Amino acid sequence: MNTLDTRPVYLTAASVFNAAGSECADLHGPLTIAQPLDFDPARLAYCVKTPRLPADVFDRKIQRGVEPQGARLLYCAGRIAPALSALNLPSQRIALMAAIPEVDGPSSCWDAVQAIGEQPDALLAQLFAHTPPLHALMMLNSSVMAHVAQALHCNGPMGGFCSQGNAGVDALIEAFHHIADGRAEAAVVVSSSPNISPALYLRENAECPVNAGPQLYGEGAAAVLLTSSAPTSGPMALRVAGFGRGYSASPERSNAVANSVIKQALSQEKLCLSDVERIVADTQDSRLMSLFAETGRVIHSSRQMTGDLGASALLTEVALTFHDDRSERAQAHYTLLLNHSRAGHWGALLLANEVMEKHA
Amino acid sequence: MRLREVYVTGYGLVAPMALDAAMLFSRISQKRSCIREHPVFAELGFANTAAGYIDHHQWQEMTAEVQSDALPRQSVLAEYVARQALQNAGLTPSAFARVASGLFLGSNKYCVSQDLQQASRYMDEAGSVDLDLYLQNHEPVGGAFSRRVDQQTLHLARFLGIRDHISTHSDACAAGTMAIGSAYRAIERGEIDLAICGAVELMAHELSYYSFDGLGAVCQRSDFAADQQSRPFMPDRCGFVLSEGSALIVLESRPHAERRKATPIGRILGYANYCEAQKITSSSRDGSKYAECMAAAIENAGLTSRAVEHVNTHGTSTQANDRSEALALKQVFGDAVSNVTFTANKSAIGHSLAGSGAIEAVLSLISLHSGVLLPTLNYDPDKAEFPELNFLSEPLHQPINVVLSNSFGFGGVNSSLILGRA
Numbered sequence: 001m002n003t004l005d006t007r008p009v010y011l012t013a014a015s016v017f018n019a020a021g022s023e024c025a026d027l028h029g030p031l032t033i034a035q036p037l038d039f040d041p042a043r044l045a046y047c048v049k050t051p052r053l054p055a056d057v058f059d060r061k062i063q064r065g066v067e068p069q070g071a072r073l074l075y076c077a078g079r080i081a082p083a084l085s086a087l088n089l090p091s092q093r094i095a096l097m098a099a100i101p102e103v104d105g106p107s108s109c110w111d112a113v114q115a116i117g118e119q120p121d122a123l124l125a126q127l128f129a130h131t132p133p134l135h136a137l138m139m140l141n142s143s144v145m146a147h148v149a150q151a152l153h154c155n156g157p158m159g160g161f162c163s164q165g166n167a168g169v170d171a172l173i174e175a176f177h178h179i180a181d182g183r184a185e186a187a188v189v190v191s192s193s194p195n196i197s198p199a200l201y202l203r204e205n206a207e208c209p210v211n212a213g214p215q216l217y218g219e220g221a222a223a224v225l226l227t228s229s230a231p232t233s234g235p236m237a238l239r240v241a242g243f244g245r246g247y248s249a250s251p252e253r254s255n256a257v258a259n260s261v262i263k264q265a266l267s268q269e270k271l272c273l274s275d276v277e278r279i280v281a282d283t284q285d286s287r288l289m290s291l292f293a294e295t296g297r298v299i300h301s302s303r304q305m306t307g308d309l310g311a312s313a314l315l316t317e318v319a320l321t322f323h324d325d326r327s328e329r330a331q332a333h334y335t336l337l338l339n340h341s342r343a344g345h346w347g348a349l350l351l352a353n354e355v356m357e358k359h360a
Numbered sequence: 361m362r363l364r365e366v367y368v369t370g371y372g373l374v375a376p377m378a379l380d381a382a383m384l385f386s387r388i389s390q391k392r393s394c395i396r397e398h399p400v401f402a403e404l405g406f407a408n409t410a411a412g413y414i415d416h417h418q419w420q421e422m423t424a425e426v427q428s429d430a431l432p433r434q435s436v437l438a439e440y441v442a443r444q445a446l447q448n449a450g451l452t453p454s455a456f457a458r459v460a461s462g463l464f465l466g467s468n469k470y471c472v473s474q475d476l477q478q479a480s481r482y483m484d485e486a487g488s489v490d491l492d493l494y495l496q497n498h499e500p501v502g503g504a505f506s507r508r509v510d511q512q513t514l515h516l517a518r519f520l521g522i523r524d525h526i527s528t529h530s531d532a533c534a535a536g537t538m539a540i541g542s543a544y545r546a547i548e549r550g551e552i553d554l555a556i557c558g559a560v561e562l563m564a565h566e567l568s569y570y571s572f573d574g575l576g577a578v579c580q581r582s583d584f585a586a587d588q589q590s591r592p593f594m595p596d597r598c599g600f601v602l603s604e605g606s607a608l609i610v611l612e613s614r615p616h617a618e619r620r621k622a623t624p625i626g627r628i629l630g631y632a633n634y635c636e637a638q639k640i641t642s643s644s645r646d647g648s649k650y651a652e653c654m655a656a657a658i659e660n661a662g663l664t665s666r667a668v669e670h671v672n673t674h675g676t677s678t679q680a681n682d683r684s685e686a687l688a689l690k691q692v693f694g695d696a697v698s699n700v701t702f703t704a705n706k707s708a709i710g711h712s713l714a715g716s717g718a719i720e721a722v723l724s725l726i727s728l729h730s731g732v733l734l735p736t737l738n739y740d741p742d743k744a745e746f747p748e749l750n751f752l753s754e755p756l757h758q759p760i761n762v763v764l765s766n767s768f769g770f771g772g773v774n775s776s777l778i779l780g781r782a
Contacts, residue, residue: 092652096635100530101509141468142532142771149637149772155649158635158773159538162467162530163510170527177545247526249518257523343514345526 006180011238011351012227013083014319015076018220018312019046020305022075024323027302027316034216034307037196045196046218046307054078057151070144072221073100073192077148080188080225084152087186087227091155095184096148097175098160099167099191099311100141148190156184161311165341166245167191168314172349173243175226185228191312192221218307222315224322230356238325241334242268242350249344251287258291258338258346265336265348276350277333280317281340282308288340314339314347325353366547367617367624367782370449370610371722372441375709376412376564376603379421380444384719385726388708388734389755393587395601395710400566408579410586412603412710413564431515434467438512438560439519441606445556449610450622453520459616460552462525464543465513466535466559466714512560524552529714532769533674534633535559536607537717537777541631543611544777553616558608558718564710569602577678578602590711591738592675592704593682595745600676603710607718609725624782626725629762630661636772645680647687650774654692654764657776663762665693668700668778670733672724672765675704676711681768686746701758702751707737717767721777724763728781731759 020026034044050068053060057078066074084094141160149158157178161167168191175187194200196219230237244264246257266272273295281288283301292299302320303309309316314337321335332354339347371381376394378384387394394412401409419433422440431439446452455461510528517526525546529535536559543557572578579589579599590601617624634653636644644650658665674685693700705720712719727733733756741753765777 091637092634141530142534142769142773144771145531145635145773146637146771149635153637154635155637156635157633158531159542159633160530160535160773161527163513163526163528166526167528174542177549181549246524247517247522249514249521253523343510 007182007228009176009179009226009228009240010230011224011240011318011322012231013080013225014223014322015079016220016222016316016319017048017051017072017076018306018309018316019048019218020302022051024320027305027320032305039198043201044216047196048072048219051075057081058147062147066144066147067195069101069192069195069219069221070147072219073098073144073190073223074147076221076223077152077188077190080223081152083225084186084188089185091153093156093185094152094154095156095175095178095187096145096152096154096158097171097187097189098141098145098148099171099315100144100160100162101167101192101194101311148188152188154188163343165310165343166339166345166347167311169245169339169345169347169349172314172318173245176240176243179226179228187226188223189226189315190221190223191315193217193219193309193312195219216307218309220306220309220312220316222312222319224315224318234326235355236325236332236353237356238322239352239354240349241352242266244348246346247344248346254287254344255291258287258340261346261348262291262336262338265350269334269350269352271334275334276336278335279338280321280335281338285340288338314349318349318351321351363548363550365614366544366628367612367614367622368609368626368628368725369612369617369622369624370445370447370451371607371625371725372444372448373605373607373719373722374414374418374422374437374441375605375712375719376414379418381607381722381726384709385723385734388705388723388737389732391735391737393708393737395590395603395708396586398564401569404566406566406569408582408589410579410589410601411564411569412601412605412712414562414604432511434512434560434562435515437562437606438465438516441558441560441608442516442519442556445608445610451610456554456556457521457523459554460524461520461522462543462546462552462555463513463517463520463522464525464527464529464539464555464557465510465516466529466531466539466718467509467512467561468530468532468535468714516556520556531773532771533711533713534717534767534769534773534775535714536719537721537765537767537775538633538773540609540628540718540721540777541633541775544628544631547611547613553613555611556608557611558606559714560606561713561715562604563713564602564604572602579677588738590677590707592673592677592707592736593686593744593746593749593751594739595743597677597679597682599678600706601710603712605709605712605715605719607715607722609718609721626728626782627780628777629663629780630657630659630778631776632656632660633773633775636774645684647684647691649772650685650688650766650768651691653774654688654766654776657764657778658692661778663778666696666699668693668762668764669760670727670763671700671702672720672763673702673704674766674768675706675736677706685766685768686749689749697748698750700750701733701756702736702749703734704736704739704751705734707739717765717775720767721765721779724765724779728760728763728779732757733760
């Protein structure tokens, strides 16, 4: 059950950064092509360069003090800072939720690993020589969140979720509850994919995934701004209308869980699937596609432009939906976004693009 | 608006030198520290070798119970503690598959130095890790860097048959408390009826030590004996002592607990969590942000500060945290501070990061249930920096009804729980 009988929650701003580009519109651009990895040319992925952080939002020293995945996340957070600032809210009423996978590593130890290879007898000495003192903090997700909080003046509720597949769902839903329950007026929701490094493949291969699929990863980040009041520009507003989540370690139960999750997401608005105009889901996920096989629906996905963005996948799709639904041609309709992690998590988000009443 | 009452019906815990909660509680009541010299730190010649660590004997016991040599240690620990919690609650794993249920776990990092030794075996001539060579090997799950931080969450989810809500919190030292808080809110809202929540953290190894020592965060005074180094709120406190451990709590909605005639051990009455937005390592020097968090938790419980009788402090034994927390406590309780008793469990256990909030919540629940308040080790009231705070230096038999438990994490993640008697 999700209790949506409290305050409405709207999407007010969004930003992305991935192989397609740094604008949501780039996800409608020319198809991006996965490239061979530097450390394993037999594998393809959608890698990106570490972005420069906006100097008007972040102290420039932070650029050197975060991992690339943290930098991507900060970049996206900085892009929604103006929209947040325009709300003129007390900082205690601004929540911050993050979906951040664990930092590889410690990743600087890849230098240490190489150094150990050169001097295997001095293993720990090489490790310590190549691990900077601040690395303890760089390894903690809360440090990246602290940079966001400080720069965007978030003093409200805060939470960080680190599991790869469902962290984005958890962060979004938690942010929703903080606003709906009156603990915040706005919520910054940030997310990042992991860095593409040998560690990512080692981690993913260590366990047999419930939802195995092609390992075509991408690097990226996304941030959205949720608010208790609808945006004042434009006639339309995108509202969080429902959500659901579930889990099954057993592939046999997967469809049942998925249907239950979809039903949860649609239930508040008393909808059925045919009422939803747009469905967003990974078209490479056969189990996901099987849910809609008989409906004949067109399923939308930007994954072919970005690769699997892990914790940032859902928010990237949310950001794109926000962008598309603000266009002049947008009509009132529902969008259902579905997320299915390799570990077996299911998440569903229902967004309602609706016409705001005059003077609302 | 309060929706549903949330009961605590069971718990499990493993900490350094303690394989269950009763053992730990008894040990601290007898003022016996769980901190000692870490053999690996000594072997490596670290300047300071004090740590709270789960030893070989404990791992043997846990591995025998869980009956798996292939599981990574975080998962062994998580399952062992979960089994304790279920037994304590009178539940079997199948209970979680029958109702709307959730698993909320706090954990920050999987990081073990053995990973590097393994990775170094798969280097090519240039010293780079050869991924294909590594992946071709048939080693069991001991792969370097092949652990996910949420592995124990997934393992427990499978073990318990959780079907609705699974999340892994990574909020540094506050992760355990925040996992409990999230579970509490999910039940209170009516999303789920049953939850198991808490934290698993294994940080007492050389890599973490080196990392935190580089920050100047761990105790620098090797002239203090190991069991004296964690000395929260004392003027000569000198940094925290690295530790590890796990605690899990079973939460149920009141209707669910009553339907199965469960005996509640306690209640979660309130919770709050806020963001400092200061620098990543510091907190507000005047304690105001800590105070706001505590006050919000008390208000969430529908109480005033005068209802709080005992506080389980975050009390890390760092100069910065303890001072900020002391100032905050004085702000929250005002003139009534003399009516409140305080404890700092990390004086006995050390700082187990995510584990600490969950472990301290369990110890608080036992105090509520038993009417025994735990002493703070290494605390001398005559030399106290904050004499107005009534830290117990001896165990005290005194029934209490409401405990406030704090966890303030790196990155400015502040969280407070209000726990009540059943």
